[in-house]
Amino acid sequence: MATFDARDYLQQLPSHGCHLLVTFEAKDLQSEITMSNASLWRIPDLDVEQGHFQHQGFEGSLRLFLERVRLEILEAKHRYPEHTWKSFDDFLISLEQVLSGDSGMLTLEIRDPSGLSHVDAALEPKQTTFERSVRDDWALGVLYPRPTIQGHTAASVARWIRKSSRIVALTGAGISVESGITPFRSSDKKGEALWAEFDPTRMTLGLFNRDPTVQAEWWQLERKLMGELSKAEPNAAHQFFGMLEQQGKLHGVITQNIDSLHQKGGVPDSKMNELHGHLRRVICANQRSRLNPQPCGDGACDFEPIRFEDVEPTILLPTCPKCSAPLRSETVMFEQSMPEGAVESARAAVREADLLIVVGSTLRVAPANELPAEALRRGTPVILVNFDETRYDEQVHVLVRQPAGELFAEVSALLQRPEEEDEEVEVKEDVHEVVAETSTHAGTWDDGSEEEQLYGDDDVGD
Known part of the structure; x- marks a missing residue:
């Protein structure tokens, strides 16, 4: 034996x-x-x-x-x-x-x-x-190829954009910071963060469904976010993906954000996969739906969803006029499952892509943190724009530590030039050789214990 x-x-x-x-x-x-x-x-x-x-x-x-x-x-x-x-x-x-x-x-x-x-x-x-699956690969320690050369500038990003026709974006909180949206956590320990003001351990679906105190705190948080969103405009990074849509190059956007800034930047709803919901509408917590799969009661309420801005701002805890259950937005709370089909659709989009661009996500929360691996294991190039270190930094084809709006404004300008000029700029850019040819992941089984996520926003840092 x-x-x-x-x-x-x-x-x-x-x-x-x-x-x-x-x-x-x-x-x-x-x-x-x-x-x-x-x-x-x-x-x-x-x-x-x-x-x-x-x-x-x-x-x-x-x-x-x-x-x-x-x-x-x-x-x-x-x-x-x-x-x-x-x-x-x-x-x-x-x-x-x-x-x-x-x-x-x-x-x-x-x-x-x-x-x-x-x-x-x-x-x-x-x-x-x-x-x-990606988790199978990680558990086994399967090796993924690394690029021989890794780029670090707008010119490298522009080169890959020119070569690609089915581009998928994966975005987190970092893409919206330049639009004035406060992240739930901050990469700067002294920076603003929502979790410095609100206790995330109380913001769970179970507590919300049964505790009026938590419901009131949750509404306070949501209104703070909506106050920012009412003033926020899409920055150059959001607009860049809208431009790709106009050019017929955008296959889809997968976002962990709930701010709808991609749509404002020109990406149609049909190309959006909002993994953690959105703040556009308010529903009854006792109404079973794709974004409320675990209602607080029998789920039979037929309240017609309304726009968030139509909720009376002076009411601390809005309730349903039909059944008196608390109202809530169509966002994913802790302990709540992702919208049905969202994860499968995201994986399918990445498998179909010929370029994946990851912007402003620390890639620490499952299942979004598996999507770059879905691309890399198929040899699909990956561009990573992020200030924080991730498990993929040495595997991606382009790694840029720069504000997303600033970077994609440069990329947009480069793409307006003739391709020959773009190539001349690229020759001078800062690139380095990736020494190792392969990369291995830790050989431990991932049981998905980090899948819980709140309000669709990825962490920007620790």
Whole structure:
């Protein structure tokens, strides 16, 4: 009986993961199976399973595998309270019946992102393949190519824009700072930030739905944001993506912001994917919808959404005129899921892009932080405009530490010139060679615990 660490075979990984489904009985227990430690395996009949990287992998017979499971259950039993021991004993009795040949058919299911697992063909396994996710890659330590040369100026950005026809933008709070929008956090420890004024731990969907005090604090926060938005105008960065739309080069904008400045800058709603909602409308908290999937009551209220600016400003806590539940904006709070289909649509857009431009996002919050990897793993060039360090800094084709509006104003000016002049400028720009050819991520399983996010705004820094 041997262990099997998939990370020892990175250079030999199949292109896809595998999903195996095997039915077996006592006479099949000598059949051989190979299961990498990247696998999630389960035997539904015995109500037992182990997750990805929660075991050491296995190579050997089905009998040896089940005997190892029995040993691990015996060892684990005494680490739990005595009142739980009966469930352990019941499982062990069922497993003993399997090993002694007294049970019927059982099913073993294996989901292995590494694609290295396999079972004896005599068992006639049902096998399908699937594309590894970014999290699968990170857990396995899969290597992504790095560019040989990395640019750092507007000229490099302009060069990639000229070459591309299906451009996708991923934007966070940093793109709107120059428009006067206060970020929730600031890269400058002394700078303004909303979380210096409001307690983020109280701004959860659960607390909002049941605590009038939190509802009032939430409305105070939203009104502060709307006060800024009423005066804000799109800056040159927002307008740049509107220009790309006019040129037919913009495939889409994925934003973590809720300020609607991209639309004001010329990007149509049809090209927008607002991962964390928006502040344009107010809905009843007891009305189930795409941006309110967990209503505070039965979700049956039919209140017609209204514009945020139509809410009476003197009322500290606006309530629904039909059911008296609190009103709320169509934004994503902590503990609230993303709008249905938003994440899948974002991933699809990145897969279809021939250039990804990331602006003003620290890329620390899932699932937005996975989108650059979706591009890089396919060889799609990535431009990153951000003041803060990210996990992708050494992998992107262009890395610029400059205010977004200032940078894209320069890029716009360069794109007005003949291409020959642009190339002359580019020769003189500051570029450096990226020494390593590949990059690896930490080999730990990401369970998505950082997916919660508030009001659609990405952190600008710590």
